[in-house]
Amino acid sequence: MHDHHDTSDYFDVRQLQLLDVLYTTRSVTRAAERLGQTQPTVSTWLKQIRDKVGDPLFVRTAKEMVPTPRADVLVEKAREILEAMRQISGAVPRFDPATSNRVFRICAPDSAHITMIPRLLQCIRGIAPNVQVETLPVNDNSARLLESGEADLAYGGFIPGMDTGFYQQALIKQDFICLASMDHPRIQGRMALEDYGREAHVAVSYGGIHGVNALIKSALHASHIERRVLLTLTGFLGIGKVIATTDLITTLPRNIGETLASQYGLQILECPVGIPTYMIKQYWHARYHRDPGNQWLRKLCAQYAE
CATH class of the missing domain: 3.40.190.10 (Periplasmic binding protein-like II)
Known part of the structure; x- marks a missing residue:
């Protein structure tokens, strides 16, 4: 009798995505935001994955969820599978503004709080009623936040550390x-x-x-x-x-x-x-260049920077 694997042992796509996102964000709360799920749902998925693997995978410290060595290996594989699936199906992960409750974080100077942000929000209220926006200060930490996905965009004239691994788009010339x-x-x-x-x-x-x-x-x-x-x-x-x-x-x-x-x-x-003169630009990390939510936000920021 040949060995037959029960497919219920396999991960489903959502579990793979959770591994990927949790590994990046180091936080169940932020992973839930990114996946557009509630925290209890994400915790349930994580428990299913832990049971399947027989490893805690992420260990809670005071500051964040730290991956175990087993998680390092699994996430690398999960990302390969997700990438392969994207290539096979040509499927881009979807972002639907009308139903999304994603939290977008923008590193921006306080001047943007009364120039670009109010215009951006006026538009978002109409087309994405449950999307939240959080502004973060621009500082030496901004590059790291964009890379880890803790921030989605940086906006402004003078943002340190935006060289390798970042895309930029010039928006308005300032005199x-x-x-x-x-x-x-x-x-x-x-x-x-x-x-x-x-x-x-x-x-x-x-x-x-x-x-x-x-x-x-x-x-x-x-x-x-x-x-x-x-x-x-x-x-x-x-x-x-x-x-x-x-x-x-x-x-x-x-x-x-x-x-x-x-x-x-x-x-x-x-x-x-x-x-x-100098340019006000927006910056994002190469890892999120194709993320549909990030693309949507970039398009709006470019439109409302004017």
Whole structure:
């Protein structure tokens, strides 16, 4: 009698996907989000897999689920099988905005919270009512988050570590404008270079040596212009109120500058200093280049960056 394997011993596709996603996210909660399932469902699948294999596969530590050596081997095989299945069927994993409850995470500067994000969300509310968006800060950790899938996209002008393994798309060219209060005692309608040198300024330290402030500083340095900075803020969102209520002025990228100006009723002035333009881009990791949810989000961000 020949040996006949009962196929009930085999993994099904969802179990393979769970192994793959759990290995990446190191968290049952995030794996459930990614797979669009509830946490109890994912826990049940994991228990079935553990029983089948006779190994815990993922061991809970204080911070995350750590894979066992057996999981390392299984996941490699699971990924080969999933890739082979994709090739055979030409099947792309589906993403349906109307029914998805996926959580998308975007690394973005606070300026995006009042420029791109509200427009993005207005659109998402209409076509994907259960999709959630979470913003994360842009910092040296952003690259790692994109690689592990803990973040889906990074958005902004100056994002560190986005070289090998990342795709990028240039979205908007940014030039610089200056803002002053409507009833500024010395500046009305236009601002000369001597005004710029004489007035007190608000600066933003966001982005450090790669940020907007560094770009402005090097342009001023090259033009031998001194800027008297009396207030430095870590983000963009507090500037509007300060400009509206004092005689300080500021130099900002056009996108955030125009948004703050309309919000607080400020004068927009042409910047008398030549500061180089830069691009706002979005970045994603090569591993998620074909992920349909990621593609959907990228398309929307590109549309609402404008």
